[in-house]
Amino acid sequence: MSKFVIEKKGKLEGNVAVGGCKNAILPILAATLLTEEKCVINAVPPLSDVIALCSMIKEMGIFLDIDQKKQCVSVCAKNIESIQTDYQKAAKMRASFLIMGALLARCREAIIPLPGGCPIGSRPVDLHLKGFYALGCHSEQSHGFIHICAKKLQGDKIYLDFPSVGATENIMIAATLAKGVTTILNAAAEPEVIDLAEFLKKMGANITGEGTSTITITGVKKLSGTEYTVMPDRIEAGTFMIAAAITKGDVVVENVREKDLKPILAKLSETNVKTQKVEENAFRVYTNTKLQPVSLKTMPFPGFPTDMQAPFMSLLSVIKGTSVITETVFENRFLHATELQRMGAKISIDSRSAVIEGVEKLTGTQVKAMDLRGGAGLILSALAAEGKTEISDIYHIERGYYNIEKKLQKIGASIVKMT
Ligand code: EPZ
Numbered sequence: 001m002s003k004f005v006i007e008k009k010g011k012l013e014g015n016v017a018v019g020g021c022k023n024a025i026l027p028i029l030a031a032t033l034l035t036e037e038k039c040v041i042n043a044v045p046p047l048s049d050v051i052a053l054c055s056m057i058k059e060m061g062i063f064l065d066i067d068q069k070k071q072c073v074s075v076c077a078k079n080i081e082s083i084q085t086d087y088q089k090a091a092k093m094r095a096s097f098l099i100m101g102a103l104l105a106r107c108r109e110a111i112i113p114l115p116g117g118c119p120i121g122s123r124p125v126d127l128h129l130k131g132f133y134a135l136g137c138h139s140e141q142s143h144g145f146i147h148i149c150a151k152k153l154q155g156d157k158i159y160l161d162f163p164s165v166g167a168t169e170n171i172m173i174a175a176t177l178a179k180g181v182t183t184i185l186n187a188a189a190e191p192e193v194i195d196l197a198e199f200l201k202k203m204g205a206n207i208t209g210e211g212t213s214t215i216t217i218t219g220v221k222k223l224s225g226t227e228y229t230v231m232p233d234r235i236e237a238g239t240f241m242i243a244a245a246i247t248k249g250d251v252v253v254e255n256v257r258e259k260d261l262k263p264i265l266a267k268l269s270e271t272n273v274k275t276q277k278v279e280e281n282a283f284r285v286y287t288n289t290k291l292q293p294v295s296l297k298t299m300p301f302p303g304f305p306t307d308m309q310a311p312f313m314s315l316l317s318v319i320k321g322t323s324v325i326t327e328t329v330f331e332n333r334f335l336h337a338t339e340l341q342r343m344g345a346k347i348s349i350d351s352r353s354a355v356i357e358g359v360e361k362l363t364g365t366q367v368k369a370m371d372l373r374g375g376a377g378l379i380l381s382a383l384a385a386e387g388k389t390e391i392s393d394i395y396h397i398e399r400g401y402y403n404i405e406k407k408l409q410k411i412g413a414s415i416v417k418m419t
Helices: 022-034 048-058 087-092 094-107 126-134 165-175 191-202 234-246 258-270 306-316 335-342 372-384 404-410
Strands: 003-007 013-017 038-042 063-067 072-076 109-113 138-142 145-149 157-159 181-185 206-208 214-218 227-229 250-254 274-279 282-286 295-298 321-327 346-350 353-358 366-368 388-392 414-418
Touching: 003 372, 013 404, 022 038, 022 048, 022 072, 022 094, 022 165, 022 191, 048 063, 048 072, 048 087, 048 094, 087 094, 087 109, 094 109, 094 126, 094 145, 094 165, 126 138, 126 145, 126 157, 126 165, 165 181, 165 191, 165 214, 191 206, 191 227, 234 250, 234 258, 234 282, 234 306, 234 372, 258 274, 258 282, 295 306, 306 321, 306 335, 306 353, 306 372, 335 346, 335 366, 335 372, 372 388, 372 404, 372 414, 404 414
Parallel strands: 013 250, 038 227, 157 181, 295 321, 366 388
Antiparallel strands: 003 388, 003 414, 038 072, 063 072, 109 145, 138 145, 181 214, 206 214, 250 282, 274 282, 321 353, 346 353
16 A cells, blocks of 8 residues: 655745646536536546546446546546446445436436445435435435436425535536526535536526525526536645645745635634735745644635645644634544644544644654545645654545645655555
């Protein structure tokens, strides 16, 4: 199994570019099944989650080509030979559940494995199903699959008990070809939801309100193929910003959108990390004063993103003073804390809150990535820790960060991937 070996090498300096956003690419790839015509998606790094979803789509008899060099994926769902996704693959990757909305819209039927939980939580899909039932679907579950179908999809008002990103995306996808109007109340407002809506509107969908808590979709007869460039990854951007801050470096993070980063920039400035817009899509991140501890609460957008919680914990663990993190989105998203404690971090966990006493320095040792963002947090801590750190199970990290070791090497980090 591969691992990252990281040695402290002081301040990171230079420019690093952010790639296309995993959490926008996955729903957009699912949405390409809505049309018989060709879709071309640009800015798609060959992340393992992306490769997995692409292979699942190909196994349904759909034409799909990945150009890894150009980071572009072409899909033409003229023929959909199977309405069932592979059990093993789908159970391993939640985002495969997003295919359900597109299959219901195109074929009125889908057979999709119930996505397993994952290290950060049970990850139910009750809100997805609540939306599909409101559109006229019914389902039964057997042998680990959900078999869902409808005579026709009829628009309706759907209230989401929690502004679930995936449920908002899945219902929006299905509603584009439903009869009549669908209104999603208490919808997720994440930038990735807006990016999916932009893609769907380029295909000819009739959507308003994306980015607010009420999204209205008026069904159309047909959608066309289109070409689309995915938004940059705001979580990758935030991760590199913390890499600069935790090493007291001076880094320009390129290919970012300020509107996506507002909660991250706000929290960084509360700690006294300096962020300066140097170009329309580039921010310089550096430190020139003592950093301050903060209280941080993860919330749905425009609140502080839960995916930045682990990277931020790494920074707070080396800022003198007491910081508090409250994780309100997932029930088990502090797994990285135990690994940080092996490096000398002083963190106490009580259900959804973590109290962090900043220490002078962390020390390198052998640690394990437990999930995607927790693994990224371990890389950040290792960059600042005395001595050598070995991170195993890095497949978690490579689900969401493409060539992270090469990007960090470019700004001066000592990180190698050992296979
Ligand atoms: C998306 O997951 C992202 N993944 C996650 O990123 C991200 O952390 C999350 O949104 C929150 O922003 C992708 O987009 C592929 P949710 P998703 O539905 O859609 C509960 C990463 O690291 N819930 O908004 O699964 C759920 O249990 C990943 O890139 C229900 O109760 O998140 C959780 O507590 C991790 N019923 C909360 O809502 C449902 O039907 C948020 O989940 C659905 C969700």
